[in-house]
Amino acid sequence: MGAPHDPELVGRQDERQVVAELVGRLPGGGGALVVRGEPGLGKSTLLAEAVRLAGDAGARVLRTTGVEAVAPVAFGGLEQLLRPLRDRIGVLAPPERSAVHSALGQTDAPVPELFLVALATLNLVADAAPAVMVVEDAQWLDRESADVLAFLARRVELEPIVLLAAVRDGYPGPLDDVRALELPPLSGADAAALLDARFPALPASARQRVLDESAGNPLALVELPVALTQLPVGPARLTLPPAAAPSPGPTTPAPMAAANWLRLPERLERAFGARTTGLPPATLTLLLLAALNASDSLAEVLAAGGPGHTVDDLVPAVRVGLIEFGDGRLRFRHPLVRSAVVQRATAGQRHEAHAALARVLDGDIERRAWHRGASVVGPDEDVAAELDAAGERARRRGGVETAVQAYERAARLSATASRRADRLLRAADLATELGRREDVARLLGQAGALELSDAQRTLAAWIADADDDGIHDLVANVRRQADFAERVAADGDVDLAMKILYRAAIRCFFTEPGDDVRERLAATAERLSPDPADGRLLAILGHVAPIERGRVIHDNLARAAERAEGDPDAARLVGNAAIALGAFDVGSAMQATAIAGLRAQGRLALLARATSIQAWCALQLMDLGVAITSAQEAVRLSTETAQPAIALLARSRESLIAAMRGDHEACEQIAVEVERRALPAGVRPVLTMVQLARGASALGVGRYSDAFEHLRRVHDPADPAYHHLNRCFSVGDVVEAAVRSGHYDEARALLDDLERVGSRTPSPALHINLRYARALMAAEEEPFLTALRADLARWPFARARLLLAYGEWLRRQRRPAEARAHLRAAREAFDALGALAWGDRARAELRASGETSRGRVARASELLTPQELQIAQMAAEGLTNREIGQKLYLSHRTISTHLHRIYPKLGVTSRGGLFAALHGTVR
Template sequence: MPLFGRDTELKDLGALVDGSEDRGGILIRGEAGIGKSALVDEAVAAAAIAGVRVLRTAGVEAEQNYPYAGLHRLLYPLRKELDRLPARQYAALATALGLSDGGDTPTAYLVGLAALTLLAEAADERPLLIVAEDVHWLDPASAEVLAFVARRVDSEPIVLIATLRDGAGTPLADAGLSPMRLEPLSDDDAAALLDSAAPRLPAQFRQRLLAEARGNPLALTELHTAVSDLDELPAELPLTERLERAFSARGTTLPAPTGTALLVAALDDSDSLTEVLSAASLLLGSRAEAEIFTPALEHRLLVLGRDTVTFRHPLIRSALTTTATFEERARAHRALADVLAGHPVRRAWQRAAATSGPDEEAARELEDVAERARHQGGAIAALERAADLSDDPGRRADRLLRAAELAVDSGRRDTAERLVLAARALPTTPRHDATAAWLLSGFDDGVRENPSRIGELAELAASVAADGHPDAAMRILWGAAMRCFWSEPGADARRALLAVADELPVADDDPRLVAVSAYVAPFERGERVLDQLRLLASDTGRNAEVDRFLGSAALQVGAFDLAAHFSAAAAPGLRAAGQLGLLPRALTVQAWSLARLGDLAAAAPTATEAADFARETGQPFMHGLATAVQAEIAALRGDYAQASALAGAAERIGLASGARPVLATVQLARGLAALGAGRYDDAFADLRRMHDPRDPSYSPALRAYFLAELTDAAIRAGQADALRELLRDMESAVASTPSPALHIGWRYAHALLATDAAEAHFTGALAADLTAWPAERGRLHLSYGEWLRRQRRVVESRTHLRTAREIFDAIGSTAWSERARLELRGAGESSPNRDPDARDRLTPHELSIARLAARGLTNREIGQRLYLSHRTVSTHLHRIFPKLGVSSRTDLAALLPADDDTIA
C-alpha cells in the first residue's frame, strides 16, 4: 500500500540514505500507529536500491530486563567479524553479547567503542543503514551503546534511523540525531488512505471512521475491520486504547488453542516459534504445530517466519497481554519457564513474572541473575524484582539498597532515590539506615546539598566505623571530603571529619586517606599529604582509580606538577576500561594543573576532552570546571572574546549548582583576561572575589594558588595596601604547609611589594626549583626585568625580559609574551614577531589527534584512545595536514615533538 501524506519525510530519508559519506541520522517521533515503521520500511527499500547494507534491531517490551538484547540483534549478522577487533574491545563486546563468559563486566562505553569499531569496519566495505525501531523499549544497555555510536558516526558512511513513541524517553534523544516529527495525516490524505484500505466501506461508516481515526494511519487501516464494535467503545477513550481493544476483539473470535498460543507468543521475550509452540503444547496438553496460528494469520495479527513469530504491530502484543487474566498470564509464564531450562536468566524472569506473592526461591534466582548481569541496568532490575518477591523485610531492604547502590554507580538518580525511599519504608536495621543515609550523597558530590550535611556524614562515618565497618566508613568519609572542595562547610565540620579519619584503622599511605586529608585540610595536613604523594609518585600506573584519587589530592595542596603526573597516569587505565564517568574527572584535574603550570598546548586538548566527556556522561559540575579551565586557557592565549564566552557558560553552571571551584576558576579566567587587556582595576576586582567568604566564588584552598595573578593586578591597580591585607590572611596557611603553588605565589608577592630588599626577594624566588613551573618562572623573570628597568639597570633587565619572552612564546601565553616584548622595546631591544606555533592553528580536538599521530599511533590506535572510529580520525587528519602545511606523520612528528605524555 502506498504511503499517503509523507512525501517530505520520504524525500528527507531518501536523501539521507543515498547521500554523501557525511550522513548522520534521524530520530522519528510520533504516536503509536502514526506510520514510523512504514517510513522505515521505505528507507530500507531505498537502501537496497542504493547498495547500502541494512542492520536492524527493535526494542521489545518483554526484553527490557535483558542487557544488550537489542544490540545482539543488531550486531548478530556481523558476529564473524568480531575477531578483527582489538583484544580488549573483542572481550568487552563478546561478553556483552553473551558470546563469551569473559571476566569483569565491561562498561557500556567500552562496549560502545567496540560496536563503533565493528560497524566502522563493516562500513569500510559497504555503506550501512542502522535501523532501531521502538527505542523506548530497548534495554537500557543497548540504548546507551546506540547513543554512543550515534554521537560518533558523522564521518562514517553510516546512517542511523531510530523511531520513538510520543511521551517516551531514550538516551538517543540526546545523541545528536536530527528530529523528524510525524503529525497526523491531513483530511485529504486520511480520506485517500481509507479509500485505499477499504474502498467498499459504506458512507455512514466512512465519515465515522475518519473522525475516530484523527489522521492516524494505523487506525484508518485497522479500525474499519471492527466498525461494528465502534459504538461499544466510550467516545473519550484514547486512540491507542481504542486500537488495542479493536485488536483484542479480533482475538476473542479465534479458536481457544489459537488464543492460548497467541498469549504465549505475546509473553515470550523472544520471537522463537519453537519456544512458543513448546510452551503452548504444555498448556494444551497436546503437541502444537505452526498451523495453530492459521486463524491469527487470517485476522492479520501476526507474521510467521521460518522459525519466528512476530506481531504485525506492538499494540497487538499489548492488547493480548492486557486483556488476559493474571492466572492466564501466570500459566503461560510458567510454561515458558519450563521450556527455558537451558536459559537460566530468561527462566528466572519468566518464573518471577508468574509469581504474585513472596517467593524466596524465585528471589534468589533473580539475585543470581543480578550477579551475572553484563550491565548494571539488568542487575538493578533483577534486584528490584527480587526485593518484590522477598519473604523477609530485612532481605527486601538488602536487595533494594544493593540495587540503589548500582543505580548510584550508573548515575541513575531517580531510580536510586525511588529504591532508597522504598527501603526506608521497611522495618530496617541501623546498618540499613546508615547505608540509606549516605547512598544518595554520591550524586554530584553533594554539590547541591546543604553544607550542614557534611557534619551529619562525619557522625555517620564515625558510627559505621564503631560498628566495625571501616571500609564503609571510609567511603562515607570520602563523600563528605569531596563536599569540602565543592562547598564550604566551616571549620567545625572539617575538624569533625579529620577526627573520624584519624581514628580509622587504615594505613597513613592509604590513597583514600591521603585524598580525604587533602580535601578536608589542604593547609593543616599539607605537609603530611605532600610527603605521601612524593613517596607514591614513583608507583603510578598500577591502579587508575588510585592514581585519580592522588591527582585530586595533589591539586588540593597546590602540587600541580604532581597533580598533572598522577592524573596523566590515571587516564590510560580509565580509557582502556571504558570508565568514561571517571575519565573527565582525571582529565579536568590534569587540564587545570597543566594550565597553572603553563603547558597550554597540553592543557587545551585535555580540557576540551574533559568537557566533552563530562557532558556526555551527565556531570554538569565537572563540565563547568573543565569549561572554566578552557576560559583560563583562552585568556592566557589572548583570545579574550572566547575567554568571556566560556567563562559565562561555566559561571551559569557554577551558580546553578553552587560549585565554588567552578566559580573561582571563572574569576581567575576573567582576571587573566582583564590583566592581559590592561584593565587592572577590573582584574583586581575579579581576583579579589575569591578571597571574600561572602562571595560564591570563595574557595579556601584555590584562592591561595592565584597569589601571583592577584599581585600583578593589585600592584598595577594601585591596590598594594589591599594586597597586603589579603596576604596577612594567608600567613597561617603559609606557615602550616610547604605547598609549592602557595609558596611560589607568596615569594612573588613579596618581591613585588618589597621596597628596600626587592632584589633579594627576586633572586630568592628565582633560586627555587621552578623546573616544572615554566609560567611562574617566566612571570618572575618578567617582573624582575621590569623592576630592573625602573631602577635604570637597563642592560641587566634585558636578560630577564628576553628570558620571559622566550618562555611565554614557548608556552603560547600571548598576553604575557606581548608584555615582555613591550618592556624589551622600552629597554631598547626589539623583538621578532612571534610566529604562530603549529599548535595554534588547530582546534584542541584536532591537536589531541595530531599529537597522537605525531607519536606514531595508527588511526585505529588513536580512535581507541579517544573513543572515536578510525575513519573519524582519518577525516580529522585530512583537515589537520593542510592547516599545518604537512603531508605525513613524519612531518607532524617534527612539528609536534613528543615532549610529554598528556594524552595517554
C-alpha cells in the same frame, strides 16, 4: 522526489525526505535520527522506508525492537541488533572482543564498563558498514542497550552508519539528546487521500466517521475501517472478522462506539485485538507466547507451544494482518499488535505462557528467571533465588538497571521479611549508580517498612546518603556524614567509613562548610586510617584541610605515589592530594596514570573527572596542549555521563585557557555561560575559575584595575567566588593587579594573609606565587634574583613571568640593556607556551627598551580543534588509528577522517610530519 514507496507515506513527503537524505549520506558519512510521535503516526512506516532505501543503497540492515510486555534483559536489545555480526566479533581488539562476548552472555566474565562495550559495538558495526541500524520502540529497550545506542548516535556522523530509532512521545531516555523528527497528525486533505487510497469503496457516512475518529492518525485511517465495516484490507483483500470487545455480551456496544471515550492508541489496540476473535486456539497460544518473548525467535515460540504446534498454526494470524515471519524470525505488524495480544489474554493465560517460555530457556539464565518470576503470584523462595542469581549475573555483565529490577522482583517473591529487606537494599544500592533518586527513595521506603537489623539500618543510611560523591548535593550536612562514618567504623567497616568521609570531603571542596566542619572531617579520617601514606586519607585531607595538613600531605606524597603505581583508582586519589597541596607536577603525573587506566577500563565517568583535573594541572604548568585537549574531553565526557558540575568545572577551565591564549572574547563568553549556571547552585570552584579567567584575561592586556576587581573576589570570604584553596594559587596574579592599579595597601594585606598561610604549608605553587608577589612589592632587586634562583624547571610560565617583571623593573631603573635579555627570554618562553597576550606584553616592553621585536608565528594548537589536537598528539607519538580510537572512544575510521583533515591544516602530508609540526611553528 518521486512518489512514496508505501501508500501509508501519504502526507509524509517532508519526513521521508529527511530519512532519505540521512540514508543518502552513505557510504561517505552517516548520522542518527530519532523519530518521535504518538502510536500510529507512522514511525514504523518511516523506518520501513529507511530499510527499503538501505537495500537500494546496498547497505547492511541491523534491527532490534524494544518489548514492553517483558522485563528487560541486560543487553538484550543489543544482542538482537548484533546477531547478524556475530561472526565478526573475533576480529575486534582483545579488550573489545572480550567486552562484547561478556555483554552478550557468551562468557561468564564480568562485563567491563559499558562504554567499552559501546566502543566495541561501534567498531564492529563500522567494520561491517555501510550499515543502517533500525530500532523499533526504543523506549522499551533495556537501559544498557539504549545507552550503547546513545553512545553510537553521538559518533556516527563521520562513519558510514545511520542509526534510526522510533520512540513514543512521553518516554524520556538516553536518546533524548539525539536529533529528533517529530511526526504530527496528517492534515485533513492528506488523511482523506490516504483513506480513499486504501478504502475507495467506504460509504460516505463511514468515511466521515473514520476521518473524525482518526484525527489524522495514519494507522487509525487504515485500521479503524476494518473494525467498523469488515472491509477487505491489503492486496489479498481478506475479509476480516468483526471487531469485538474482550468479553462481548448482549449489552456491549459496537467496538467503535465503545471505544469513543478511549485515547486513540487504545482504540487502535482494541481494533487489532478484535482481529484475534475467531482465531484457532493454537494460533492464539503462539501469538501470546510471541508477544511475551523478548526475542523474535520463531523456534523459541514453537518450542514453548509444545508438541503439535507448527508454523501452520501462525498462518491465520498472518492472514488477518497481525504478524509476519520468515528467516526464523517472527515480527508483529505493529507494536500495538503485541500489546493488544497481551491485553486480551487472561492473567492465568499469561502466567502459563511465561512458564512455558521459562521451560524452553534453560540456557538463558536471565530470561528464564524473568519468565519464572512472571509465572507465579505469591511468595516463592526458589523463584526469588533464581531472580537473585539473574540479577547478580546482570550486574556482573554491566546490566545495573536489569539487576535492580531483578532484585526488586525477587524481593516481592521473598519468603521472609529479612530476605525481602536484603533484596530491596541491594536494589536501592545499585539504583544509586543510575542516579535515580526517586527509585532509591521508593526502594528504601519499602525496606524501611520492614523490621530491619542493625546492619540493614546502617546499609540503608549509607544508601540514602550516596549520591555520586555528593557533587549534585552541594548543601549536604557533612557534619552528619562524619557522625555516620564514625558509627560505621565502630561497627567494623573502616573501608565504608573512609568512602563516606571522601564523599563528604568532595562536598567540602565544592561548597564552604566552615573551618570547624572541615577540621572535624580531617580528624575523623586520621583516626580511622593511622597510615599517613594511605592515598584515601591524603585525598580526604587535601579536600578538607589542604593548608592545615599540607605538611602531612607533602611528607607522605612520594610513598603514596609509589604505592599507587599501576592502580588508576589509587593514582587518582593521590593525584588529587598532590594537586590540593599545589604540587602540580606530581599531580599531573598521577592523573596521567589514572587516565590511562580509566581509559582502558572504559570508566568514562571517572575519566571525565580525571581529565578535568589534568586540565587544571596543565594550566598551572602552562602545558596548553594538554590543557586544551583534557578540558575539551572532560566537557564531552562529563556531559555524556550526566555529571553537570564536572562539566561546568571543565568548561570554566576552557575560559582560563582562552584567556591564556589571548582569546579575550571567548574567555568572557564562556565565563558568562558558566557563571549563569553555577551561581544559583553555589558551585564555588567553578565561580572561582571564572574570576581567575577574567583576571588573567585582563592582566594579559594590561587592564590592571579590571583584573584586580575580578581577582580580589576570589580572596573575599563573603563572595561566592571565594575558595579557601584555589585562592592560594592566584596570589601572584592578585598582587600584580593590585600593585599596577595603585591598590598598594590592598596588595600588602593580601600578601600578608597568604604569607601566614605559607608558613603553615610547603605548597610548591603557593610559595612560587609568594616569591613572585614579594618581588613585585619590593623596591630593590634582590627579591627578583631570589625568585629566579628557585627551581622552576617544571614551571616555565612562572619563570617567564618573573623574567618579564624583572625586565620591566630594570627598564624602569633606566637599565634597558640589562632588561632586554630578560625580556627576550620572556617573549620566547611565552611564544613557545602559546601564552599569546603575555608574549605581546613582552614585545611591548622590548619596544619600550629600544629593541624591535620580531612578530610571532602561529602554533599548531591554534590551527586545530581540541579533538584534532589530541588526535594529532597521539598520532605523533606513534599510536595507530585503532589505538587512538580505543583511547578516545571513537572508531578507527573516525580517527582516519580526522587525520586527513589535520594534515593540510599543518602543512604535512602524512603522520610522519606531525611531530615536527606540533613541536615547532606553522607558517
